[in-house]
Amino acid sequence: xxxxxxxxxxxxxxxxxxxxxxxxxxxxxxxxxxxxxxxxxxxxxxxxxxxxxxxxxxxxxxxxxxxxxxxxxxxxxxxxxxxxxxxxxxxxxxxxxxxxxxxxxxxxxxxxxxxxxxxxxxxxxxxxxxxxxxxxxxxxxxxxxxxxxxxxxxxxxxxxxxxxxxxxxxxxxxxxxxxxx
Amino acid sequence: xxxxxxxxxxxxxxxxxxxxxxxxxxxxxxxxxxxxxxxxxxxxxxxxxxxxxxxxxxxxxxxxxxxxxxxxxxxxxxxxxxxxxxxxxxxxxxxxxxxxxxxxxxxxxxxxxxxxxxxxxxxxxxxxxxxxxxxxxxxxxxxxxxxxxxxxxxxxxxxxxxxxxxxxxxxxxxxxxxxxxxxxxxxxxxxxxxxxxxxxxxxxxxxxxxxxxxxxxxxxxxxxxxxxxxxxxxxxxxxxxxxxxxx
Numbered sequence: 480x481x482x483x484x485x486x487x488x489x490x491x492x493x494x495x496x497x498x499x500x501x502x503x504x505x506x507x508x509x510x511x512x513x514x515x516x517x518x519x520x521x522x523x524x525x526x527x528x529x530x531x532x533x534x535x536x537x538x539x540x541x542x543x544x545x546x547x548x549x550x551x552x553x554x555x556x557x558x559x560x561x562x563x564x565x566x567x568x569x570x571x572x573x574x575x576x577x578x579x580x581x582x583x584x585x586x587x588x589x590x591x592x593x594x595x596x597x598x599x600x601x602x603x604x605x606x607x608x609x610x611x612x613x614x615x616x617x618x619x620x621x622x623x624x625x626x627x628x629x630x631x632x633x634x635x636x637x638x639x640x641x642x643x644x645x646x647x648x649x650x651x652x653x654x655x656x657x658x659x660x
Numbered sequence: 661x662x663x664x665x666x667x668x669x670x671x672x673x674x675x676x677x678x679x680x681x682x683x684x685x686x687x688x689x690x691x692x693x694x695x696x697x698x699x700x701x702x703x704x705x706x707x708x709x710x711x712x713x714x715x716x717x718x719x720x721x722x723x724x725x726x727x728x729x730x731x732x733x734x735x736x737x738x739x740x741x742x743x744x745x746x747x748x749x750x751x752x753x754x755x756x757x758x759x760x761x762x763x764x765x766x767x768x769x770x771x772x773x774x775x776x777x778x779x780x781x782x783x784x785x786x787x788x789x790x791x792x793x794x795x796x797x798x799x800x801x802x803x804x805x806x807x808x809x810x811x812x813x814x815x816x817x818x819x820x821x822x823x824x825x826x827x828x829x830x831x832x833x834x835x836x837x838x839x840x841x842x843x844x845x846x847x848x849x850x851x852x853x854x855x856x857x858x859x860x861x862x863x864x865x866x867x868x869x870x871x872x873x874x875x876x877x878x879x880x881x882x883x884x885x886x887x888x889x890x891x892x893x894x895x896x897x898x899x900x901x902x903x904x905x906x907x
């Protein structure tokens with residue numbers, strides 16, 4: 480290997496001799512190294528600045544945009560959910576109020592029906608009562624009449640039994656007076 | 661180079677020798693060498709990670725895309741936090757430096773590989789590019805106000821000239837430390853791995869040697885990333901000086 484190097488770089492021999500063990504200080508090949516280094520750096524610079532860095536910057540920006548958009552969308556959906564909840568609560572309250580109104584209405588209607596029926600029933604009852612009263616008073620009048628007839632007949636019969644002919648009109652008159660008294 | 665009586669062969673520095681890839685022994689300016697090959701592999705790795713990994717542009721990323729996005733976010737945030745919001749236009753430049761260094765460092769961990777970032781020729785150029793960029797941007801952005809970087813207004817007036825000299829020296833030492841830190845760290849670690857590998861020739865200590873190599877490679881994996889990170893963050897710190905020279 481040592482002979483290899485002396486063979487490979489006979490050109491480097493004097494430099495190697497002047498700087499034993501430090502091949503880096505062999506200035507004869509610096510021009511070559513610097514030439515290739517500059518080419519390498521230019522290639523890397525062009526690749527990075529033209530292709531890689533703009534691409535990565537675009538991807539990062541796009542990702543940032545996506546994240547921002549997603550967050551905005553989430554906020555929007557959250558707002559929508561809150562809105563929907565509000566609407567739901569409102570609808571619920573409305574439905575409750577409506578139900579109460581319907582219940583009250585139904586109650587009022589039933590009450591009205593009930594009142595009407597009660598009134599009708601009362602009227603019917605009083606009509607019936609009046610009718611009954613009338614019938615009773617009729618019956619009572621009838622009874623008085625009958626009593627008068629019976630008393631007349633009885634009086635006439637009694638008078639006849641006593642052997643006296645009495646005028647029927649007189650008897651009736653007398654009975655009526657008696658009954659009054 | 662060092663073959664002693666016991667038959668142990670230590671050639672820890674051979675891995676850093678630049679060799680033509682297709683035979684011959686002359687390294688001219690345009691010769692395709694192992695440097696060319698491993699730099700090309702770094703380019704391939706960068707393209708695979710940053711371009712092929714992201715080709716689906718998925719909103720929900722695949723694993724490959726996540727890694728590319730992670731690297732992007734890591735360096736972007738570093739530039740933004742350390743150098744300021746107005747330094748973002750230098751982001752592709754900083755990203756290029758980071759991706760090249762991190763890929764070259766990790767490729768250098770492969771057995772039999774050649775670590776391009778352990779070459780001073782490479783790191784010195786990288787550091788000088790940063791130094792020149794920072795200096796030029798500093799003067800273009802701030803004019804002579806950029807010299808305020810060396811004039812510490814918060815210090816007592818008498819101390820300021822002294823501090824200015826110290827600041828000036830430290831400013832010009834920056835590219836030196838910037839480059840030697842990277843190459844030195846990688847070179848040292850790789851050389852140590854090779855030394856341990858040399859001991860593996862002795863049957864009695866070879867298990868220890870293998871364990872030591874494993875441990876060193878673990879450490880080197882850490883160093884490979886940390887040195888790329890350090891180089892990049894120092895670039896950002898220097899950029900901040902250029903954009904906002906006031907202390």
